[in-house]
Amino acid sequence: xxxxxxxxxxxxxxxxxxxxxxxxxxxxxxxxxxxxxxxxxxxxxxxxxxxxxxxxxxxxxxxxxxxxxxxxxxxxxxxxxxxxxxxxxxxxxxxxxxxxxxxxxxxxxxxxxxxxxxxxxxxxxxxxxxxxxxxxxxxxxxxxxxxxxxxxxxxxxxxxxxxxxxxxxxxxxxxxxxxxxxxxxxxxxxxxxxxxxxxxxxxxxxxxxxxxxxxxxxxxxxxxxxxxxxxxxxxxxxxxxxxxxxxxxxxxxxxxxxxxxxxxxxxxxxxxxxxxxxxxxxxxxxxxxxxxxxxxxxxxxxxxxxxxxxxxxxxxxxxxxxxxxxxxxxxxxxxxxxxxxxxxxxxxxxxxxxxxxxxx
Amino acid sequence: xxxxxxxxxxxxxxxxxxxxxxxxxxxxxxxxxxxxxxxxxxxxxxxxxxxxxxxxxxxxxxxxxxxxxxxxxxxxxxxxxxxxxxxxxxxxxxxxxxxxxxxxxxxxxxxxxxxxxxxxxxxxxxxxxxxxxxxxxxxxxxxxxxxxxxxxxxxxxxxxxxxxxxxxxxxxxxxxxxxxxxxxxxxxxxxxxxxxxxxxxxxxxxxxxxxxxxxxxxxxxxxxxxxxxxxxxxxxxxxxxxxxxxxxxxxxxxxxxxxxxxxxxxxxxxxxxxxxxxxxxxxxxxxxxxxxxxxxxxxxxxxxxxxxxxxxxxxxxxxxxxxxxxxxxxxxxxxxxxxxxxxxxxxxxxxxxxxxxxxx
DNA sequence: TTGTAGGCGTTATCAA
DNA sequence: TTGATAACGCCTACAA
Numbered sequence: 001x002x003x004x005x006x007x008x009x010x011x012x013x014x015x016x017x018x019x020x021x022x023x024x025x026x027x028x029x030x031x032x033x034x035x036x037x038x039x040x041x042x043x044x045x046x047x048x049x050x051x052x053x054x055x056x057x058x059x060x061x062x063x064x065x066x067x068x069x070x071x072x073x074x075x076x077x078x079x080x081x082x083x084x085x086x087x088x089x090x091x092x093x094x095x096x097x098x099x100x101x102x103x104x105x106x107x108x109x110x111x112x113x114x115x116x117x118x119x120x121x122x123x124x125x126x127x128x129x130x131x132x133x134x135x136x137x138x139x140x141x142x143x144x145x146x147x148x149x150x151x152x153x154x155x156x157x158x159x160x161x162x163x164x165x166x167x168x169x170x171x172x173x174x175x176x177x178x179x180x181x182x183x184x185x186x187x188x189x190x191x192x193x194x195x196x197x198x199x200x201x202x203x204x205x206x207x208x209x210x211x212x213x214x215x216x217x218x219x220x221x222x223x224x225x226x227x228x229x230x231x232x233x234x235x236x237x238x239x240x241x242x243x244x245x246x247x248x249x250x251x252x253x254x255x256x257x258x259x260x261x262x263x264x265x266x267x268x269x270x271x272x273x274x275x276x277x278x279x280x281x282x283x284x285x286x287x288x289x290x291x292x293x294x295x296x297x298x299x300x301x302x303x304x305x306x307x308x309x310x311x312x313x314x315x316x317x318x319x320x321x322x323x324x325x326x327x328x329x330x331x332x333x334x335x336x337x338x339x340x341x342x343x344x345x346x347x348x349x350x351x352x353x354x355x356x357x358x359x360x
Numbered sequence: 361x362x363x364x365x366x367x368x369x370x371x372x373x374x375x376x377x378x379x380x381x382x383x384x385x386x387x388x389x390x391x392x393x394x395x396x397x398x399x400x401x402x403x404x405x406x407x408x409x410x411x412x413x414x415x416x417x418x419x420x421x422x423x424x425x426x427x428x429x430x431x432x433x434x435x436x437x438x439x440x441x442x443x444x445x446x447x448x449x450x451x452x453x454x455x456x457x458x459x460x461x462x463x464x465x466x467x468x469x470x471x472x473x474x475x476x477x478x479x480x481x482x483x484x485x486x487x488x489x490x491x492x493x494x495x496x497x498x499x500x501x502x503x504x505x506x507x508x509x510x511x512x513x514x515x516x517x518x519x520x521x522x523x524x525x526x527x528x529x530x531x532x533x534x535x536x537x538x539x540x541x542x543x544x545x546x547x548x549x550x551x552x553x554x555x556x557x558x559x560x561x562x563x564x565x566x567x568x569x570x571x572x573x574x575x576x577x578x579x580x581x582x583x584x585x586x587x588x589x590x591x592x593x594x595x596x597x598x599x600x601x602x603x604x605x606x607x608x609x610x611x612x613x614x615x616x617x618x619x620x621x622x623x624x625x626x627x628x629x630x631x632x633x634x635x636x637x638x639x640x641x642x643x644x645x646x647x648x649x650x651x652x653x654x655x656x657x658x659x660x661x662x663x664x665x666x667x668x669x670x671x672x673x674x675x676x677x678x679x680x681x682x683x684x685x686x687x688x689x690x691x692x693x694x695x696x697x698x699x700x701x702x703x704x705x706x707x708x709x710x711x712x713x714x715x716x717x718x719x720x
Numbered sequence: 721t722t723g724t725a726g727g728c729g730t731t732a733t734c735a736a
Numbered sequence: 737t738t739g740a741t742a743a744c745g746c747c748t749a750c751a752a
Contacts (some may be wrong), residue, residue: 013517013729015728015729015730016730017729025738025739026739026740027739028738028739029738029739030730031730031731031732032738035730039732039733041737041738043737043738044737047738048530056472059513061494061513062491063429063728063729064427064491064492064494064495065424065425065426065428065429065494065728065729065730066425066731066744067729067730067731068425068495068730069423069425069426069728069729069731069745070729070730070731070732070744071730071731071732071744072745074424074425076424076473084463084466085462086455086458086462087733088459093455095446095453098446099446101446102444102446102474103444105476106444107745110476111473111474111475111492111495112473112476113436113471113472114462114472114473114474116465116466116470116472117469131421132421132471134419135423154419157373157374157419159373172724192525198728257456271367318394339726363724374748375744375745375746377728377745385722387723387725387745387746388724388747388748389721389722391746391747391748392748394749395746398748399748399749401721401722403721406722406724407721407722422743422746423744423746425744425745425746426728426745426746426747427743427745427747428746429729429730429744429745429746429747430727430728430745430746430748430749431746432728482725486746708736708747721752722751722752723751723752724750724752725737725748725749725750725751726747726748726749727746727748727751728745728746728747729744730743730744731742731743731744732741732742732743732744733740733741733742733743734740734741734742735738735739735741736737736738736740
């Protein structure tokens with residue numbers, strides 16, 4: 001047997017070279033036949049058959065690592081978050097985003113690399129480094145607090161990155177929910193019901209989600225032709241103590257017929273509002289209309305559905321993947337804003353009494 | 361500038377060669393300094409510092425594919441599931457497993473690769489292929505229906521794999537919940553309360569989770585010194601129609617004082633049992649004790665907590681990672697069985713009336 | 721202490 | 737139509 005001295009299999013795996021030897025052709029031919037043959041090279045049917053047969057006999061399977069090395073395409077999308085991606089407390093997890101991310105990634109032919117221990121530290125401090133993400137073709141970033149320096153280094157190097165959630169950092173590509181339009185729509189809804197004096201309750205910080213809602217609020221008021229009201233926005237850092245039964249009564253007495261509350265991470269504002277109404281013996285929408293600029297916290301899910309809007313987290317994840325894929329293939333970036341679905345709940349209705357604005 | 365003509369960065373990613381050029385050393389030295397240097401080669405501190413600095417400046421990260429091709433190690437653990445890992449219906453998801461997987465992977469210094477599109481298909485049928493997991497150092501497999509052929513191919517080739525959930529396939533390493541011991545413990549609990557005639561309700565198939573529970577049931581009976589009862593196990597394929605108010609009444613009349621129900625994917629058995637009791641106007645544990653061999657379905661969570669046991673899914677995920685890590689480092693496999701926590705609920709108590717077994 | 725050279729399995733470019 | 741041959745990025749004897 002004057003065959004080459006190589007053993008037929010090495011480490012239990014057949015290589016293209018093995019197939020080639022069995023089929024009596026060159027390794028290149030095997031690659032051509034078995035790989036896509038994108039070069040459009042013409043190969044005899046008989047040869048192809050021989051190659052295929054040999055491959056099958058040997059149980060040949062291409063080595064993805066080698067393939068990826070040769071094509072310099074990992075088909076890997078990174079997912080990086082600074083907090084644990086799957087915390088024990090499920091409500092705070094990125095699960096809803098991942099639903100969309102996974103679907104769209106599959107659609108586009110990418111696998112996902114989940115970088116672990118971003119918060120915990122795990123095995124050594126160096127794992128903290130954002131640099132690890134470079135092993136993927138591009139990376140999605142979840143969460144608010146990013147190390148701006150590292151991130152910009154990444155971006156400067158031309159590494160494709162998309163932040164989920166509108167980013168305040170310049171030059172960081174992002175996808176985000178369109179809070180402005182969604183909030184404006186809620187205001188419009190209230191205005192159409194006849195409300196003329198509407199109050200926005202928001203947290204007392206400068207986060208984008210908050211200021212976007214305020215912008216949408218003002219936009220909505222203007223679009224509805226409502227005149228600028230001096231104290232249309234109420235800021236609170238401590239909802240529990242600020243938003244009381246007395247507070248609500250006073251607001252209603254002052255002519256306010258509708259209150260829209262920001263959705264916060266903890267849901268504290270909305271929770272406090274609901275509680276305050278309850279303690280005041282008031283009911284929505286009978287005594288006052290209330291709306292929530294976001295989704296209700298899980299533990300209040302059983303309550304009456306609040307009017308407001310839903311943040312399409314899965315859509316956001318999918319949009320982020322699309323944006324990243326676009327960067328990777330050099331296509332123009334798609335729309336970064338994702339539409340929020342208006343939610344007609346049971347907490348808004350016509351104003352309790354004729355509004356007290358001057359007749360026009 | 362008599363530097364080599366290569367651009368400092370290619371395609372946005374730095375290679376060892378780039379680092380070497382910047383640091384003014386050879387590529388080997390870079391590999392030595394940055395890689396573990398398992399060869400024990402001694403390198404000047406100053407040189408090492410230069411290399412590290414250059415690497416940092418360039419944001420160098422080793423290419424996983426290349427690394428794997430050369431060594432078969434890249435600190436990546438694969439997660440493969442036959443259904444989508446993040447389905448829209450969160451209740452049926454692998455979330456609880458992922459909590460443990462992520463934590464333990466971080467602990468052990470691994471990142472995770474989530475192989476997507478296993479079910480959806482996505483970009484072509486080949487994505488279906490389990491072979492992609494070879495990019496990682498090893499792989500966790502979730503879900504029941506495995507492509508046995510591909511899986512065994514993988515295992516034969518020495519690729520480390522761990523199935524989450526006890527596997528019926530031979531030679532497939534797995535971690536699983538110890539249903540046998542847990543079920544036996546529930547039976548013991550009932551026996552200690554004084555129950556002598558206990559009924560097991562299970563689904564009518566031959567799945568391991570079911571048969572393990574039955575085995576534990578019989579073990580528990582034997583350990584409690586209860587004599588073998590002819591019709592101690594009731595099988596049903598259609599719980600809704602089989603488990604009715606009349607059925608329950610008949611069982612109680614026949615002397616049964618306790619019923620243990622298998623946890624099924626849909627929770628159908630338990631649901632039917634609870635409903636039947638309700639319709640019969642019976643209450644647990646007053647009229648009959650009932651126990652659930654697993655966790656209650658989410659929509660019944662508000663009900664009275666059933667006695668039974670909890671499946672430690674996060675622990676399972678962590679155990680799977682440990683087992684995989686053990687395989688990777690050549691250590692002996694750790695215990696594959698994870699203990700289920702006994703859950704003392706409100707549905708079991710002393711038998712309704714003096715039991716009717718003959719005096720001993 | 722550092723560098724040279726060869727190989728891992730695939731793809732891609734040329735010649736033949 | 738096929739077959740050498742050179743990357744791809746990294747690791748590791750072995751040589752200097």
